[in-house]
Amino acid sequence: MLQVNVLRQRTDWVKERLGVKNFKQPELVDSIIALDDERKKLQADYDTTQSRINSASKEIGKLMGQGKKEEAEEQKQQVTGFKIRIAGLSEQMTEVEKELHDKLVQLPNLPAELVPPGKTPDDNEIVREGGTIPQLYDGAVPHWDLITKYNLVDFETGSKVTGRGFPFYKGKGAKLQRAMIQYFLDYNTAAGYTEYIPPFMVNEASAYGTGQLPDKEGQMYHVTEDGFYLIPTSEVPLTNIYREEILKETDLPIKMTAYSPCFRREAGSFGKDVRGLNRLHQFEKVEVLQITHPDKSYDVLDEMVQHIEKLVQNLELPYRILRLCGGDMGFTSALTYDFEVYSAAQQRWLEVSSVSNMESYQTNRLKCRFKDANGKMQLTHSLNGSSLALPRIFASLLENNQTADGIKLPQVLHKYFGAEIIN
RNA sequence: GGUGAGGUGGAUGAGCGGCUGAAAUCAGUAGUUUGCUAAACUGCCGUACGGGUUACUCUGUACCGCGGGUUCGAAUCCCGCCCUCACCGCCA
DSSP: OOOHHHHHHTHHHHHHHHHHTTOSOTHHHHHHHHHHHHHHHHHHHHHHHHHHHHHHHHHHHHHHHTTOHHHHHHHHHHHHHHHHHHHHHHHHHHHHHHHHHHHHTTSOOOOOTTOOOOSSGGGOEEEEEESOOOOOOTTOOOHHHHHHHHTOEEHHHHHHHTOTTOOEEOTHHHHHHHHHHHHHHHHHHHTTOEEEOOOSEEOHHHHHHTTOTTTTGGGSOEETTTTEEEOSSTHHHHHHTTTTOEEEGGGOSEEEEEEEEEEOOOTTOOSSSOTTTTSOSEEEEEEEEEEEOGGGHHHHHHHHHHHHHHHHHHTTOOEEEEEOOTTTSOTTOSEEEEEEEEETTTTEEEEEEEEEEEETHHHHHHTOEEEOTTSOEEEOEEEEEEEEEHHHHHHHHHHHTEETTEEEOOHHHHHHHTSSEEO
């Protein structure tokens, strides 16, 4: 959620930035400011009226003490009048505040200066590429065939037991998942991230705090009986740890990592290119997340990108890093880098990580602040990234490393998997 | 799920329906002093939204788990909900 003060102070700039994100209703900014003006007026009126009630009430107390009943009664009459007024103002304020708020949450985060303009994934900028695209042997096949060949994942039974997009991993497939989770977490904690196992469901306030609500209501599984949401990413429970917290400047940066399954309804996004592990309703992911001083967040973003890049390099996968254009970025992000690995048998790039600086967009809604050296309250910045999402890493490991003898795993996974090859 | 106790500022913990935004202690912080692995003393030490100044300061309102109600007036009384703890029940 953007801060109204920023809209007021830099109105034209805000509209220009919203344009980069292809936001279609710049007039919303003006109507928000107008509503805020109204809110202020009502607030002033409410406060002075309430003030009169308060002083009159004190007066009544005194008069009663002195036994001046008649005068007290007179005052009471006055207060009754004020109270009618207050009730009306209060109602109006609630209404205006709600409308203001409803409009404010419709504004996406403002893209950073670095964000390239553009509307589609074709407009993303390739920042770096690395690794080498392997030359596959003649019998090479896509991962969904390899999965069957080595009996690693069972989609049919998953469909039977739950539904489409909920596969069973089994045997060496399950073990490879576990090995990767373990390795990723070890890699992250070695870099100073504190490991968490979060709740896999959150309440409404938390879903709202990180911006899943109201924007992505339909994307989450909702446990209606208890009002919980299945987490679409561990970012939601982790970031909400610091909801409504006032931190010390010395607490920053806060670095967290967690493994969790991620549940996504992916309503409407199933079409082509979703075969095999490319898109699922439940998938495994290890996440890294930081809460930082606002002056440091872009340095931290670079640091996180390098951290994840090294991880992808350790997995010996061909990859590229994209700087997302305004039209392809997430709603809450100010700057996002996507990591894609090349899936040699499918001959396409698969997104395996998304690293973003949210600046204060999340923390404003979460009210996660700190007191600076001057004692002033400031919003922290929040950043997060996948390190990494497993299914597509799994798919590309299979595809890129397949040989006539089996699938050769990268060296870093040997000790976790307990073998060098799947055959 | 049942019964009981309880939820007050960073922490502990007082708070007769008006003098309580809230005692006290600790922690924190600024300073004084004595000097020495620190002690004593003094000041400051919640957040949000307004108004006025924009440098600090000043001022109004709201907030004592959350939401309602009673009242001229509620941290204090009433109702609902949430949470914590204890015991019971159930159970990996």
